[in-house]
Amino acid sequence: MTLHYDFDWSILAQAQYVHWLAAGLGWTLLIGVLAMVGSLLVGALLATLQALPGIVGATGRAWGQMARNIPCLFWLLLFYAGVPALFGSNGIPWDLSLLQFGFACAVGALLIDNTTYVADALLDGIRAVSRDERQAALACGLSERQTVVECVLPQAVRFAMPALLNRSVHVIKNTALCMAIGVPEMMWAAQQIESITFRGIEATLVVSGIYLTLGWGLASLTRRIGGTRGAQEAFR
Template identity: 35%
Template sequence: MNSKLDFSVLLDAVYRHWIIDGIITMLQLTAFAWLLAMVLGTLLALIRMTQNRWAERAVSVYVEYHRNVPMLVQIFIWYFGVPTLLSPAVQHWINAQRSEFLFAFVAVGMCMAAYMSEDLRSGIRSIPKSQLEASRALGLSYLQAFRLIILPQAVRIALPTLISHTVLLFKNTSLAMAIGVAELTYATREIESQSFRTIEIYIVATSIYLAISLLIMAAGAGLQHRYRIKAR
């Protein structure tokens, strides 16, 4: 039995094409899910800071659900459960628009929004209330004060945890393979099943995931250094 590693599998044009397409799909899924998570997470953090009891409870339920239910289960609910609640016409339209990709990025984005909302909420709570009061005294509305004064500072304070959760979001996109999204892990499994070069192809996939994760962390470290709040 030959136990030597043989990476010649990568010379196959079809396999290379699958890997490249898998990386592109993975990055697209990460980008769309991250945008959804940040926009929704910011909105949830602002709602929770309004001090409205019912709004705060609703956001709290949302956060607890998405932080305590496995992401894979949430992906299955979106892909297998949500379409059954829609009309046939809407189901047909969604199926024509890469439904697997659509439901995957929505599920991952909404799940990670719960984590990012808590990151931003912690950042907001660390800012003295006097800044909000001073902003209101200058004539800014509640939303203007948060958008122009409070939120930029909160993002800078929350950068370390936001970056950690960005890396977590990126890694969790691999779960989309469970519903047939042809991202990198899906492509890796398909290549392995056809070439039988298990170790080699998974070493390649691991290296790609590791490289991109390190790039995200390095970019985050650069942002932290550039936008750090200096002690006075």
């Protein structure tokens, strides 16, 4: 079997396409970082709610179960099409440009999609903190709130760190979905290059290589932190 496709990598060296790919990488990282930081904050709140007894905890768990089974693309399209519809003839709210609004929708959608998994990781981390350490903190005069904030949560985050870094890989990969609403991230840039040059294979392979590098780097960091934590636990 012989290939009938002649690769032309020089196309991607043109200044315009290099700029698109670099800008796309910037958008990808910005959306991914903001979505991950936001999901950490909201996920901590959701984990706290899920750990509470009664109707509050049940509501938090029900929301988590629902959000976990809804694809990220649904949230993207819901925000991008639904929010302007709610504002009627006013169109995009808050006087945002189309790009700014798409960016906000992208961050919000990835944040919601990732929050449940972050909450699960933090809950596992909270459960990993021994009861003896909580009782020791209370015996030292700390209040219940201080015990949670100053003793339990820092350790829970440390226990959950490998899982959280794994989730960051998924967030970075899911930014590719944002091309569906016109956000100029890396996959959008690859599609634009393909539509002009008909060299979609080259552009897509380059973008895939960037995703692979980012994912490999985060995975290596996860293994390093996981190994360090394991070594620390072995000597406790």
